[in-house]
Amino acid sequence: MAPGPARAPARALATAVTLLGLLAPLAACDAQPSGPARSGPARQGRSVSPVAGCAKGWTDPSDQSRDRRPARCAPGAPAPKPLEKKTRIVVSASTLNAEYLAPLQIARAKGEFAREGLDVEVKLLPTPDALPLLAKGDIDVQYAAPEAAVLGGIRQGFDIRWVAGNFSPGPGSKSGLWVKRGPGQEPGAPGLEHRTVGTIIGKGSVIMYPMRQVLSRNKADMKLVRFQQLGPAEVLTALKRGAVDAAWLLDPVWREVEGEPGYSFLGGQPPGEPLGGLLFGPGLLTGNPDAGVAFLRAYIRTVNTYFAGDYKKDKAFVKELGEVLRTDPETLAAVPSLRMDWEIRDRTVARLQEAYAEAGVTDGDPLPEDRVVDRSFYAEAVGHTP
Known part of the structure; x- marks a missing residue:
């Protein structure tokens, strides 16, 4: 046998086994059936209206070009549309200091979520701990990625969708x-x-x-x-x-x-192709999609206002960013700005599943994209009809 077979490292395998143990009883008892008919405002017959300042707020998901410019609205757009009733949303993340979390943390610090009538709490939770809570509705949003464990949960019946991207590396990055x-x-x-x-x-x-x-x-x-x-x-x-x-x-x-x-x-990482971002559970997918759209509206507005280009050219903002992320501003300034991007590219999920299969961590037929991805929330936020 050739050395170095494709096996998961011991710690990764242990995490996966633990997570699957948590998922099994939830799939049998608490999780709702997963499928295209259950999630997304567009799938519930919601109307989508044009949004001022967001004429360029959407790009074709099939565009895989390395120099693709991410979608952008004008600064301050999309404008807030406060919910009639103040709504609490709980978000989990496995770290609170990483630069890719900057739009989320700046949105809280600048009051962008509050302008939508949202009270957003961010909790520090490892992905294996957060995923079952997302499936049950105990948390509403998970800042993560469509990792193998997430796809395994969806395969078992969890009503979870990847609803927004996060970033791709900027020019000059050597991460x-x-x-x-x-x-x-x-x-x-x-x-x-x-x-x-x-x-x-x-x-x-x-x-x-x-x-x-x-x-x-x-x-x-x-x-x-x-x-x-x-x-x-x-x-x-x-x-x-x-x-x-x-x-x-x-x-x-x-x-x-x-x-x-x-x-x-x-x-x-491939330029122009986010590999993670925001996952919604049933609380926002089907329970309160208005709040889900409002959450993404605030998130997208923050990107357009503060992260539209090379945001590290502004030394004052880098200092502010360091305070919000509790990170040394000089450390932030030492590497290129991330290319913040809320959109999800076509076939990213397929390519991920091909890699997982080759690495030996998944088996069986791959999930179709609409079991994993739902672009309709950010589409409604920017006024685009897919």
Whole structure:
């Protein structure tokens, strides 16, 4: 047998097993049937009206071009449409300090949710803990991604949808796969077959899709690569010491090896293609879709007002962002601005499922996109009829 078979790391596998144990009783008792007829305002016959300032608030989901400009409305648009009754929404996130959470945190700090009649609370919860709560309706929104465990929950009957994207890397970003070359070794990844790649994210994560792309471009078969799951503080150290042959380095860690002899950047997340964002549970999908649209309206307005372009050119805003995220402003300024993007590209879910299958963390037929994605909430928020 060839070394390095495609098996999930022990910690990732343990997490998946624990999560599936939580999902099973919920699927049998509490979760509602999942299907196209159950979720989304457009699927409930809701009317959609044009929104001032949002003539460019939608792009064709099939546009996969690397230089695609994300949808944008004018600053301050879409304008608030306060709900008749103040509504509390609970959001979970696995971190509260990451830069990709900035629109969510700035929306709270600037009162954008309050302008919609929403009282938004953000809770720090690991994804395995939050997912069953989302399915039951104990939380309303999960800031996460369509990871293998999420798709497994949907497959079991959870009424959960990916309703909005988050970001793609900006020009100049080198967050992604870095390889350490030996003496005289040419740049590239063929030598990674039967070798070890360090990552803080297990095989059930969305990062396996860009990892698969990068390895394929560099003529390395993902099935023949060993993956070692490491803590956030361990990945860079393991790469520098040679404990792993390559590592997926996130912002701003990659700056530590950029320009250093013997290190090569092989690639990262595809430009223009968000891989995570906001997941809605039944509370907003079917219970109160008005609140779901209002939530995304505030989120999108925040992006258009504060994150429309290279927001790090504004030093005062970077300082404010550092305070909101409780992160050193100099650390934020050390890497390029993210390209905030609320839209979801066509076939992203299909490509994710292909990567999960190749990594050996899923089996069976892939889910169709409409079991996972619902674009109708952000479409209504910007006045677009899909």
